Amino acid sequence: MTADAPGFVPTPHPAWLPDDAFAALGRRRVVVAGDGALAGTVAEEVAAATARFGGSFSRLEVGDGVADADLVLTLATDTDAGSASGTDPDAGEGFRLTREGGAVVVQADGDAGLLHGLFHVVRLGEAAFDGPDADETHAPATGLRMLDHWDNVDTHPVMGQVERGYSGGSLFYEDGVVRADLSRVERYARLLAAVGINRVAINNVNVHRREARLLTDDLGDVVRIAAVFRRWGIRVHLSVSFASPILLGGLSTSDPLDTDVAHWWVRAAARVWSAIPDFGGFVVKADSEGQPGPFAYGRTHADGANMLAAAVEPYDGLIHWRAFVYDHRQDWRDRSTDRARAAYDHFHPLDGAFADNVVVQVKYGPMDFQVREPVSPVLAAMPRTRIALELQVTQEYTGQQRHAVYLGPQWSQILGFSFWSADGGASPTVADLATGRAKAVEDPGTGAWHKPAGGFAAVSNAGDDEFWTGHPFAQANLYAYGRLCWDPTLDPADLLDEWAGLTFPGAPDAVRQALHTVLDGSWETYERYTSPLGVGFMVRPGHHYGPDVDGYEYTPWGTYHFADRDGIGVDRSVRTGTGYAGQYPSPWRETYESTRTCPDELLLFFHHVPYTHVLHSGSTVIQHIYDTHFAGVDAVERMIEAWSAVSPLVDPRLAERVAERFAEQLRSATEWRDQINTYFLRKSGIPDERGRTIY
Numbered sequence: 001m002t003a004d005a006p007g008f009v010p011t012p013h014p015a016w017l018p019d020d021a022f023a024a025l026g027r028r029r030v031v032v033a034g035d036g037a038l039a040g041t042v043a044e045e046v047a048a049a050t051a052r053f054g055g056s057f058s059r060l061e062v063g064d065g066v067a068d069a070d071l072v073l074t075l076a077t078d079t080d081a082g083s084a085s086g087t088d089p090d091a092g093e094g095f096r097l098t099r100e101g102g103a104v105v106v107q108a109d110g111d112a113g114l115l116h117g118l119f120h121v122v123r124l125g126e127a128a129f130d131g132p133d134a135d136e137t138h139a140p141a142t143g144l145r146m147l148d149h150w151d152n153v154d155t156h157p158v159m160g161q162v163e164r165g166y167s168g169g170s171l172f173y174e175d176g177v178v179r180a181d182l183s184r185v186e187r188y189a190r191l192l193a194a195v196g197i198n199r200v201a202i203n204n205v206n207v208h209r210r211e212a213r214l215l216t217d218d219l220g221d222v223v224r225i226a227a228v229f230r231r232w233g234i235r236v237h238l239s240v241s242f243a244s245p246i247l248l249g250g251l252s253t254s255d256p257l258d259t260d261v262a263h264w265w266v267r268a269a270a271r272v273w274s275a276i277p278d279f280g281g282f283v284v285k286a287d288s289e290g291q292p293g294p295f296a297y298g299r300t301h302a303d304g305a306n307m308l309a310a311a312v313e314p315y316d317g318l319i320h321w322r323a324f325v326y327d328h329r330q331d332w333r334d335r336s337t338d339r340a341r342a343a344y345d346h347f348h349p350l351d352g353a354f355a356d357n358v359v360v361q362v363k364y365g366p367m368d369f370q371v372r373e374p375v376s377p378v379l380a381a382m383p384r385t386r387i388a389l390e391l392q393v394t395q396e397y398t399g400q401q402r403h404a405v406y407l408g409p410q411w412s413q414i415l416g417f418s419f420w421s422a423d424g425g426a427s428p429t430v431a432d433l434a435t436g437r438a439k440a441v442e443d444p445g446t447g448a449w450h451k452p453a454g455g456f457a458a459v460s461n462a463g464d465d466e467f468w469t470g471h472p473f474a475q476a477n478l479y480a481y482g483r484l485c486w487d488p489t490l491d492p493a494d495l496l497d498e499w500a501g502l503t504f505p506g507a508p509d510a511v512r513q514a515l516h517t518v519l520d521g522s523w524e525t526y527e528r529y530t531s532p533l534g535v536g537f538m539v540r541p542g543h544h545y546g547p548d549v550d551g552y553e554y555t556p557w558g559t560y561h562f563a564d565r566d567g568i569g570v571d572r573s574v575r576t577g578t579g580y581a582g583q584y585p586s587p588w589r590e591t592y593e594s595t596r597t598c599p600d601e602l603l604l605f606f607h608h609v610p611y612t613h614v615l616h617s618g619s620t621v622i623q624h625i626y627d628t629h630f631a632g633v634d635a636v637e638r639m640i641e642a643w644s645a646v647s648p649l650v651d652p653r654l655a656e657r658v659a660e661r662f663a664e665q666l667r668s669a670t671e672w673r674d675q676i677n678t679y680f681l682r683k684s685g686i687p688d689e690r691g692r693t694i695y
């Protein structure tokens with residue numbers, strides 16, 4: 001699908017780094033001490049800010065005496081900062097913030113910590129200098145904080161240039177080649193660094209013939225992109241085709257156990273790392289939706305991943321191996337196959353079989369980035385495997401950046417979910433599993449989480465659009481994703497404040513309030529008018545925008561709701577259904593198993609029930625469908641009202657873009673309401689008890 005946002009403009013919106021965000025720091029006397037490459041970047045930022053706002057800047061050696069400074073950004077003298085900034089680019093990202101003799105002092109663990117410390121001070125603004133005395137230590141929850149770009153070098157005939165991209169064209173590629181001018185990439189890298197992202201995969205996981213060549217013939221262009229990101233402490237990764245030895249190497253096979261294949265990858269890796277010594281590694285989508293993989297040779301995913309892992313191991317490279325593997329040629333008549341089961345069924349038996357530098361990248365839900373899904377049981381089922389949680393910042397199924405949907409609350413809920421207890425308690429959360437903070441888990445009987453963890457990955461929502469993200473408010477999602485990777489316990493409402501404060505500096509408080517009114521509950525609002533009770537995929541096939549209740553019902557994709565005249569939902573119980581509920585540890589396997597205990601919001605994901613089934617909320621399923629669809633559209637109207645009152649207070653171009661998006665959101669939400677309500681009225685024959693208009 002072609003992206004609908006206006007394309008490239010020379011100077012994009014500054015997002016969360018407008019000049020004014022640096023005002024507090026720029027008015028001060030600032031010292032930067034450190035001689036690594038990132039210290040150079042920090043020095044440039046500070047020099048520019050102090051020149052702009054009348055402060056002063058000086059650069060010293062670490063350990064030099066400092067007099068008359070308001071802010072000192074320095075490598076810590078009492079740590080082995082040299083090694084932290086030298087061999088492992090992910091080390092040394094933390095920093096300590098104190099006050100000494102009236103000066104704010106950031107002591108960084110390494111070169112990267114200077115950069116993160118700088119942006120921390122930027123976020124604090126005046127509070128960094130005027131607030132109470134601080135002594136805080138900051139370090140990321142994980143060293144693996146990654147964004148995946150689904151960008152194609154060539155424009156794909158169906159998917160466009162950016163697969164599931166809603167923000168114009170690619171930041172990296174233009175007219176079938178890497179852009180000559182990478183200045184936009186530089187701005188992007190700076191924005192990402194400011195929220196803590198430190199790895200970026202620069203091409204689509206569906207690796208087409210042209211894009212496969214980034215690994216070989218076009219490596220020189222990847223070198224250029226990597227050089228831009230390096231200045232911001234971000235390492236570059238490539239998505240690679242598992243069939244590369246055939247596509248690029250002229251071999252007759254890509255069998256992972258074939259010696260020539262393994263050698264081909266060893267040579268490919270050697271070339272990549274000799275050109276880009278801090279290259280991150282490869283992302284692989286194998287045996288998924290038509291991509292090649294080890295199954296063709298009767299091999300397992302561990303065979304495939306480990307062969308690649310051996311090739312990149314000498315360089316400390318990583319293989320991000322995606323667990324999104326399922327049968328996309330299902331027969332809808334066959335009720336025994338359940339797509340939700342697939343990732344667990346494929347990967348759980350392989351726990352412990354993956355090499356140490358393989359990260360198994362798991363989508364947050366068992367289906368596919370739906371508005372509401374239970375958290376994927378795969379995340380809990382592989383204690384001896386490095387697991388990464390994969391999120392989707394691009395809003396494929398959540399309004400495609402035409403609808404204002406702030407995903408921070410969804411992610412926060414997922415990150416805080418615990419598989420081993422209903423109310424959290426002391427048992428590890430998803431964030432703990434992904435960051436490696438879960439040292440030991442009692443229930444699974446498997447003992448310890450003894451591998452380093454796999455961190456976070458997410459599909460980016462940015463493109464060459466003037467506002468980066470199509471909908472200007474979708475910037476908040478990119479912002480929140482980065483910040484939650486750094487600290488998964490941050491409150492999404494606070495992150496919205498941070499984002500609003502930086503993005504609209506000096507705006508009256510009413511703007512911030514309106515943004516909360518619009519965005520705080522926007523994910524649930526979107527859920528209300530699109531996805532009742534955990535039913536997903538009632539979208540138009542192919543592009544996934546707008547309602548089509550039966551669009552996927554008789555297709556091979558495995559995404560069914562099974563609505564008939566009596567009821568709706570998928571029976572995934574162990575007793576009478578597909579058994580998916582049994583993939584969870586206790587207590588969730590029992591909780592999901594029964595309609596009596598299954599949470600309302602996931603009822604139809606786990607059970608097929610009559611329209612008259614009474615929910616915990618007291619409403620029936622059919623009345624819930626009607627009520628939430630009316631409520632969803634009402635909520636959109638209130639969002640628009642709240643924003644309209646303050647929109648004259650912000651940049652008119654931004655206001656215009658938001659107004660245009662809101663008009664579409666209201667049109668689309670109304671369409672959803674009327675189609676879904678009408679469909680279920682016709683199916684069930686049960687009228688709305690409040691007598692509202694249903695067609």
Ligand code: GCU
Nearest residue numbers: 163164205206285324368396
């Ligand atoms: C979704 C999406 C595809 C994408 C796939 C993936 O199915 O619609 O465009 O390729 O996810 O994550 O690999």
